[in-house]
Amino acid sequence: MVLYVYALESLILAHGDCDGVCAASIALAARRNAKVVFTNPAGLLSELKSIEAGSIIILDVALTSKHKDEIASEFKRLGSRNEVVYLDHHPLPQGLRVSRLPVKTLKGARGACASELAYAYFKDDLEPEMSRVAIYGAIGDYSDDTPGVRRMLEKWDKRQLYLEAGILVAALEGVRRRDFDFKRSLVNYLSENRLPSADRSLVETAVRESERDEEMRRLVKSLVKTRGKVSYVVNVEWSLGKAATYARAYGGTIVGVAADEQDGNIDLSIRSVGLRSLHRVVSSVAGALGGIGGGHANAAGARIPRGMLSEFISMLDERLG
Ligand SMILES: [Mn+2]
Incomplete structure (x- = not known):
């Protein structure tokens, strides 16, 4: 377990899928000095416990009912002294109200993914064109049919963004789930709003994953x-x-x-x-x-x-x- 002591810095805790990566990219574009750490619902509590101070942004990480009381008390401990932002779209465990804890959160329209929430939350600190990164995240989570994403899509040709999102989804699935260095550098890349298709190695990984998909789909069928x-x-x-x-x-x-x-x-x-x-x-x-x-x-x-x-x-x- 690592202790994060970033007195004046922010820590971004994000899920490692396409939505989490895109939400983290958006948050990093708005909070340039933040450190990005990937986690998941099972790991969130121990990450929170390891944090001493500094502001924290949690993106696309569900709160589990098993840990809900301990997570609530960690939110209280951290939120009383630092800014804690919690943006997620998973159903909350019964009896837990994030709005009653000392954390900042945003409730979007029904179905809004973490990337859409992150874009809405950090909007004032972002280039408007970062909206396309939010759209990739939404497509990755099958959450692109919300009022917010439809409005963002009015400024883009959606066919182009679907190609970019497709490359991103396939590339993320083509790397090991725990390849956090790859994911962190991808977050840096996307935080500058650079195109997935402009990174040839990302495209390569995505194309290889599509080939593998075809093979693995047949394997699943036989097993x-x-x-x-x-x-x-x-x-x-x-x-x-x-x-x-x-x-x-x-x-x-x-x-x-x-x-x-x-x-x-x-x-x-x-x-x-x-x-x-x-x-x-x-x-x-x-x-x-x-x-x-x-x-x-x-x-x-x-x-x-x-x-x-x-x-x-x-x-x-x-x-x-
Ligand atoms: Mn998500």
Whole structure:
């Protein structure tokens, strides 16, 4: 654990997906001296505990119900002396009100992703053309159909931005999830509003990822297993989100799961169609198994102890009713 003691500096804590990277780029454009650290819902609490002082901007990192009380008290500790900005769009754990804590936040229109929120929050300190970085983030999170993003898109030719966002999404999925140096340099690059397509190595990575997608999609098709309403694949070395989506599609079920065994844990992505609160089911099942989980209505993630996958799949199937 690293101690961050940046008396007058800011720390940006962001999720490492396209939305998190774009939101961090926007925040960095507005707060030039900030340090960028990538984290995720399971890691947020320990990051917060390691911070002594300085202002903090948290982007696209969901608050988990398992840690909600401890996170609230960290927000109180840090927010009483420093500026703490919390911008996120994941459903909050029941009983937690960020608006009652000493942190600055912004509630956007329904469906507004973290990049859209970050652009709205830091608008006065940004070049207006940074709006396209917010649009990449929104596309990356399937959140480009909001009033705010539609308004931003009026100033751009959307076909061009879809190419740029596509390169970004594919490149981010083509690198290791924990390649934080790559992600940090990408945040620097995007904070200057430089185009993804202008970086040939980014384009290369994206094109290679598209080729791999085609191969891996077929692999998922051949490996998928089904238990009740849940289809799943294990240790397919590919984007967990995509593997879960295709597990669901080829398994012909409403829910797909992709699992990745890491050291003592299993990282999971879960994708569904037509559900209202997949994140709640996933959070309760993961919690019951000594893990942690959350996300959105039809896209969720979890981390559970190793050896618990079979129980996870069975309990998920049961609780889907
Ligand atoms: Mn997001």
